[in-house]
Amino acid sequence: xxxxxxxxxxxxxxxxxxxxxxxxxxxxxxxxxxxxxxxxxxxxxxxxxxxxxxxxxxxxxxxxxxxxxxxxxxxxxxxxxxxxxxxxxxxxxxxxxxxxxxxxxxxxxxxxxxxxxxxxxxxxxxxxxxxxxxxxxxxxxxxxxxxxxxxxxxxxxxxxxxxxxxxxxxxxxxxxxxxxxxxxxxxxxxxxxxxxxxxxxxxxxxxxxxxxxxxxxxxxxxxxxxxxxxxxxxxxxxxxxxxxxxxxxxxxxxxxxxxxxxxxxxxxxxxxxxxxxxxxxxxxxxxxxxxxxxxxxxxxxxxxxxxxxxxxxxxxxxxxxxxxxxxxxxxxxxxxxxxxxxxxxxxxxxxxxxxxxxxxxxxxxxxxxxxxxxxxxxxxxxxxxxxxxxxxxxxxxxxxxxxxxxxxxxxxxxxxxxxxxxxxxxxxxxxxxxxxxxxxxxxxxxxxxxxxx
Ligand code: NAD
Numbered sequence: 001x002x003x004x005x006x007x008x009x010x011x012x013x014x015x016x017x018x019x020x021x022x023x024x025x026x027x028x029x030x031x032x033x034x035x036x037x038x039x040x041x042x043x044x045x046x047x048x049x050x051x052x053x054x055x056x057x058x059x060x061x062x063x064x065x066x067x068x069x070x071x072x073x074x075x076x077x078x079x080x081x082x083x084x085x086x087x088x089x090x091x092x093x094x095x096x097x098x099x100x101x102x103x104x105x106x107x108x109x110x111x112x113x114x115x116x117x118x119x120x121x122x123x124x125x126x127x128x129x130x131x132x133x134x135x136x137x138x139x140x141x142x143x144x145x146x147x148x149x150x151x152x153x154x155x156x157x158x159x160x161x162x163x164x165x166x167x168x169x170x171x172x173x174x175x176x177x178x179x180x181x182x183x184x185x186x187x188x189x190x191x192x193x194x195x196x197x198x199x200x201x202x203x204x205x206x207x208x209x210x211x212x213x214x215x216x217x218x219x220x221x222x223x224x225x226x227x228x229x230x231x232x233x234x235x236x237x238x239x240x241x242x243x244x245x246x247x248x249x250x251x252x253x254x255x256x257x258x259x260x261x262x263x264x265x266x267x268x269x270x271x272x273x274x275x276x277x278x279x280x281x282x283x284x285x286x287x288x289x290x291x292x293x294x295x296x297x298x299x300x301x302x303x304x305x306x307x308x309x310x311x312x313x314x315x316x317x318x319x320x321x322x323x324x325x326x327x328x329x330x331x332x333x334x335x336x337x338x339x340x341x342x343x344x345x346x347x348x349x350x351x352x353x354x355x356x357x358x359x360x361x362x363x364x365x366x367x368x369x370x371x372x373x374x375x376x377x378x379x380x381x382x383x384x385x386x387x388x389x390x391x392x393x394x395x396x397x398x399x400x401x402x403x404x405x406x407x408x409x410x411x412x413x414x415x416x417x418x419x420x421x422x423x424x425x426x427x428x429x430x431x432x433x434x435x436x437x438x439x440x441x442x443x444x445x446x447x448x449x450x451x452x453x
Pocket of ligand 1 (some may be wrong): 010035154
């Protein structure tokens with residue numbers, strides 16, 4: 001099938017590459033000329049396991065192309081996926097300017113019948129706005145083009161995006177019941193048929209329910225994290241171990257083990273903005289989503305917890321003190337720094353006057369870019385970017401772990417102890433066991449693990 005993907009970011013590039021891998025003829029459009037040039041020169045703008053190989057293979061086979069040519073992109077695809085960003089607006093609601101610009105571009109050039117797919121995460125009712133934008137452009141040209149707007153939200157996780165796309169636990173498709181809507185549904189069914197060979201994974205529904213499903217999923221996941229973080233802070237007070245509690249409740253099949261990890265707060269491009277956007281949608285309907293407001297407030301507080309533990313231990317004035325920080329990306333296996341808890345921790349340490357040495361296995365380039373925007377020149381001068389985890393440690397009062405990269409899970413503790421000025425670890429992801437750390441001679445601060453023995 002001839003497919004156009006508008007927006008070549010985490011979602012668009014993965015969607016395009018995976019659909020090409022299945023034999024489709026894919027045209028990827030982006031407004032970012034640098035990104036397109038990089039892709040055309042064999043580069044990959046993001047870190048995502050397995051993606052580079054798939055893009056290279058399909059580029060060589062002529063099944064995927066990258067361009068900034070809007071007219072060519074509209075002419076190419078019988079299905080046009082909109083996968084552009086939907087960042088938070090000033091008031092926290094989703095900023096739809098990129099989605100609507102993409103829709104207008106399609107309307108300006110399209111002929112015949114096309115299926116327009118909202119893959120971006122968009123508030124309930126957006127398909128109607130996309131429809132209106134398209135229709136306006138088509139009418140302005142006096143063209144005879146027809147279309148149907150389908151909602152097909154994406155559930156992939158950064159860091160496992162290719163695997164998630166190729167083996168989805170569900171595909172959600174919302175379409176309307178007009179003749180065009182049914183025609184669009186038939187086309188989507190054909191496109192996704194390879195994913196449904198073992199068993200049917202597609203949930204067909206109306207457009208608004210599909211749009212809502214994406215927000216409901218992310219809001220639920222964020223709620224579980226904030227719930228555990230709040231309990232972890234209480235566990236610290238009462239002398240209980242949140243990890244023991246996690247096992248104790250997760251074994252109940254009604255609760256399950258996933259997404260019950262206490263830590264340094266959730267970040268990334270999705271949970272923070274999607275929780276906010278759902279709250280804002282509710283407000284437009286004069287409804288107050290109390291749980292989600294708490295989820296957001298708890299998370300904002302949680303991002304401060306690691307830094308507060310450092311200050312509690314070493315004092316509010318950290319001038320002349322140096323700290324090692326492991327992990328900058330908002331989670332492992334990605335270079336994404338959007339809303340990363342590490343940014344809040346660095347702000348706290350630098351505000352208190354400390355110097356830091358930081359390392360992340362893949363996010364160093366992105367971290368340098370983002371921190372140059374976050375920090376003043378003076379602050380940036382107090383950050384050393386180290387080329388390995390061990391090279392952060394010399395002369396540091398303590399090691400602070402922010403991201404749960406696999407490479408941090410079994411480090412050489414003897415080397416860590418020798419290099420650090422004091423054998424102190426703040427573990428924002430509960431990677432280690434407090435008893436084992438005590439035995440190894442470390443003063444260990446986890447999240448929700450101040451067990452009274
Ligand atoms: P991104 O910022 O990585 O990529 C968006 C791309 O769209 C950019 O390359 C940008 O240059 C391009 N773009 C903007 N306007 C354009 C236009 N008019 N025409 C062509 N290209 C344009 O964003 P992302 O992380 O891929 O997210 C895209 C959407 O998918 C968002 O709505 C997000 O909430 C949703 N989503 C993201 C994830 C994730 O893990 N990142 C998962 C599920 C859903």
